[in-house]
Amino acid sequence: xxxxxxxxxxxxxxxxxxxxxxxxxxxxxxxxxxxxxxxxxxxxxxxxxxxxxxxxxxxxxxxxxxxxxxxxxxxxxxxxxxxxxxxxxxxxxxxxxxxxxxxxxxxxxxxxxxxxxxxxxxxxxxxxxxxxxxxxxxxxxxxxxxxxxxxxxxxxxxxxxxxxxxxxxxxxxxxxxxxxxxxxxxxxxxxxxxxxxxxxxxxxxxxxxxxxxxxxxxxxxxxxxxxxxxxxxxxxxxxxxxxxxxxxxxxxxxxxxxxxxxxxxxx
Amino acid sequence: xxxxxxxxxxxxxxxxxxxxxxxxxxxxxxxxxxxxxxxxxxxxxxxxxxxxxxxxxxxxxxxxxxxxxxxxxxxxxxxxxxxxxxxxxxxxxxxxxxxxxxxxxxxxxxxxxxxxxxxxxxxxxxxxxxxxxxxxxxxxxxxxxxxxxxxxxxxxxxxxxxxxxxxxxxxxxxxxxxxxxxxxxxxxxxxxxxxxxxxxxxxxxxxxxxxxxxxxxxxxxxxxxxxxxxxxxxxxxxxxxxxxxxxxxxxxxxxxxxxxxxxxxxxxxxxxxxxxxxxxxxxxxxxx
Numbered sequence: 123x124x125x126x127x128x129x130x131x132x133x134x135x136x137x138x139x140x141x142x143x144x145x146x147x148x149x150x151x152x153x154x155x156x157x158x159x160x161x162x163x164x165x166x167x168x169x170x171x172x173x174x175x176x177x178x179x180x181x182x183x184x185x186x187x188x189x190x191x192x193x194x195x196x197x198x199x200x201x202x203x204x205x206x207x208x209x210x211x212x213x214x215x216x217x218x219x220x221x222x223x224x225x226x227x228x229x230x231x232x233x234x235x236x237x238x239x240x241x242x243x244x245x246x247x248x249x250x251x252x253x254x255x256x257x258x259x260x261x262x263x264x265x266x267x268x269x270x271x272x273x274x275x276x277x278x279x280x281x282x283x284x285x286x287x288x289x290x291x292x293x294x295x296x297x298x299x300x301x302x303x304x305x306x307x308x309x310x311x312x313x314x315x316x317x318x319x320x321x322x323x324x325x326x327x328x329x330x331x332x333x334x335x336x337x338x339x340x341x342x343x344x345x346x347x348x349x350x351x352x353x354x355x356x357x358x359x360x361x362x363x364x365x366x367x368x369x370x371x372x373x374x375x376x377x378x379x380x381x382x383x384x385x386x387x388x389x
Numbered sequence: 390x391x392x393x394x395x396x397x398x399x400x401x402x403x404x405x406x407x408x409x410x411x412x413x414x415x416x417x418x419x420x421x422x423x424x425x426x427x428x429x430x431x432x433x434x435x436x437x438x439x440x441x442x443x444x445x446x447x448x449x450x451x452x453x454x455x456x457x458x459x460x461x462x463x464x465x466x467x468x469x470x471x472x473x474x475x476x477x478x479x480x481x482x483x484x485x486x487x488x489x490x491x492x493x494x495x496x497x498x499x500x501x502x503x504x505x506x507x508x509x510x511x512x513x514x515x516x517x518x519x520x521x522x523x524x525x526x527x528x529x530x531x532x533x534x535x536x537x538x539x540x541x542x543x544x545x546x547x548x549x550x551x552x553x554x555x556x557x558x559x560x561x562x563x564x565x566x567x568x569x570x571x572x573x574x575x576x577x578x579x580x581x582x583x584x585x586x587x588x589x590x591x592x593x594x595x596x597x598x599x600x601x602x603x604x605x606x607x608x609x610x611x612x613x614x615x616x617x618x619x620x621x622x623x624x625x626x627x628x629x630x631x632x633x634x635x636x637x638x639x640x641x642x643x644x645x646x647x648x649x650x651x652x653x654x655x656x657x658x659x660x661x662x663x664x665x666x667x668x669x670x671x672x673x674x675x676x677x
Contacts, residue, residue: 271521274479275583278515279534279590280507289533294524 141362148359158325161350168360174242174328174336175364178321179311181246181331186253187303193254194261199273199287211262217255223315225251230319242331245321249310256309260302264295297378304375308368314339338364410672413636414660421655424641427454430594430624431476436490438471438480438648445471447648449490453594453641458616458625460639460656462632464671468648469628470518473596476626477513478506494594511538514587516597520579520604522571527554527563530571530582534590549589557585558615577608584615588623595619597627601634613638632672636660644668 152167159166193210201207225248233244268291276286292299317323323340324333338360345357429452438446446468453459461469471480478499480486491498499509523530531550535541541549550567554560559581563574571582580600587595597616601609616638619625629635635642636656643653644665652659652668663669670676 269519269521270482271517271519272523274482274515275517275521276523276533277482278477278479278510279586280510280537281533282507285537290523296524 138365141358141365144355145358145360145362148355149362153356153359157327158356161348161353164352168336168338168341168356170324170327170336171338171341171360172363174321174324175311175338177328177331178242178246178249178317178335178337179307181242182249182253182310183303183307185246186250186306187257189250190254190257190302190306191261191299194258194265195287197258197262198265199283199291214255214258217251218259221315222248222252222313223318226316226319229316234320240320240322240334242321242328242333242335244319245317245335245337246331248316248320249313252310252313252316253306256306257302260305261299264298264302265291267298268294297381301375301378304371304378308371308375311371312339312364312368314343318343408633410632410636411660413633414657417637417657421657422454422640424452424454424653424655427457429453430455430495431626432491432493432496434491434493436472436475436488436492438468438475438489439487440471441485445648446475446488449648449650451643451650451653453624453626455624456620456622457640458620458627458638459641459643460635461626461628461643461645462630462635462671463645463651464676465630467645469630469645470598471648472645473515473598473626473628475500476594476596477510477515478504479510479515481506507537511590512592513594513596514590514592516580516583516587516595516600518599518602520576520583522574522579522582524572525570526568527571527574527582528567531586531589534586538590553585553589554582556588556618557581558611558618559585575608576604577611580604580608580612581615584612588619592623594624594626597625599628599630602630609634632660644671646671 150167152165153169154167154172155169156165156167157170158168193214197207197210201210229244229248229251233247234240272294273286273291276290277283281289317337317340321331321337321340322334323344324336326336328335342357342360342364345353345360348354431451431453433449433451433453436446436449437444449468449472461472463469474480475488475492476494476499478488480488488500490500492500494509494512497504523533525533528550531553532546535546535549535553539549551560551564554563559578562578563582571579574582580603584595584600601612604612613634616625616627620640627635627639639656641653642656642659644651644659644663644667646667652663652665654664659668660672663672
């Protein structure tokens with residue numbers, strides 16, 4: 123058991139080491155501030171892809187979080203054991219296990235084919251579909267941890283159900299809910315497959331997300347397979363950036379969870 | 390659990406706990422009233438209750454006298470909590486729970502579907518077994534119920550919060566830390582906070598569901614003293630598994646067994662002169 127655990131840690135350390143060793147050289151100021159140069163021309167950066175990824179993730183979170191939270195509230199507070207809740211739970215599990223490339227193809231058929239071109243919107247929707255089940259499940263789990271006595275106390279004071287849910291139950295589960303969203307963000311910020319058929323990629327600044335939109339993951343995919351050493355190095359740089367970003371969000375969510383232990387209702 | 394509590398109890402309480410409840414009741418020296426001669430705050434008639442298909446209450450009839458403390462005692466699972474959870478219809482949170490019969494609060498059947506639940510719960514407050522401070526400041530905990538039912542300016546809100554905390558016998562301990570999270574208080578303080586929170590909305594009837602079962606004996610003593618003072622302004626129904634507590638603080642006691650109300654009478658009568666064999670067996674510790 124211990125050797126297996128060590129092996130797991132070793133692989134993770136190795137990945138980190140490789141990404142840092144090969145990628146850190148690419149992270150120049152230009153990398154963060156300039157758009158790419160044509161192949162063969164030295165310099166340039168991936169600022170457009172960084173912005174693109176941030177925008178796509180933000181829109182996806184904006185679409186996916188409310189749907190996921192509302193559905194989670196329904197399951198935990200209102201539907202609980204009803205037939206529709208059971209169906210939603212089952213579907214959510216399936217959706218969580220669906221390979222992300224299939225979600226990409228689905229959104230391609232839904233939002234790309236009808237309009238005839240790739241777009242950032244389609245990419246954001248694909249990411250949102252990945253976010254929904256993650257947020258839904260954590261929301262339900264976190265709300266289920268809130269003891270019934272707390273709900274009853276609020277209702278017993280004469281609070282309508284919605285005020286008890288928003289003012290007391292949500293507050294008690296607040297940090298858990300935030301953690302769920304952070305985990306979902308971390309999950310999608312590294313996704314490539316759902317963007318391949320939707321947002322695609324672009325060498326230009328994302329002035330509108332109605333067109334193919336630059337993003338880091340597809341850029342890594344393209345650049346890493348290119349014959350240019352400069353592009354390959356930038357792909358490593360982008361990999362490092364995403365790794366650090368996901369790690370940061372992960373640590374942030376741990377931090378939030380730790381704080382929960384100190385301030386939560388359950389003592 | 391009980392043993393540990395006894396060990397750390399203050400001397401007079403410790404002796405009270407080891408003493409038979411009949412002596413405790415006798416020593417209080419309260420003249421026994423006949424509950425049927427007093428005006429009833431709650432009139433329960435033929436109340437039956439089901440958890441899904443399992444019936445938990447059978448044909449409960451009881452008149453809870455106004456401005457008195459009525460204790461409900463009985464072995465675990467006998468329907469004590471179930472019974473009072475009908476009075477504010479809190480059981481309706483769970484779809485499989487079902488009550489039939491009539492429960493009249495000042496003459497109005499609260500089981501009627503036309504009853505406004507929010508209005509009902511403003512009139513009927515409830516304290517739970519475990520303290521349930523909301524995850525917010527001490528001030529906001531008390532203000533929560535107030536804001537639900539009264540639209541008052543901030544200054545009046547502050548006055549009312551202070552008043553509620555005073556009546557909850559907690560003001561002196563929290564006056565200088567109203568902005569601190571209520572969850573930081575001790576268990577006993579949290580429970581008094583919950584009582585103050587319930588009192589703040591000016592209820593007429595206070596339901597207490599084993600309010601002392603999760604807190605230490607010193608805190609229990611404080612809450613019992615508090616219940617003593619509540620009698621003047623509220624009708625209190627206290628569910629307790631602790632017979633000494635019932636003997637110490639209540640005017641009337643109902644003995645529940647397997648969902649039936651076996652006997653209801655003045656507390657001194659119940660503990661010194663029970664009419665039913667099952668009541669006697671229970672209070673003398675022959676089962677339970």
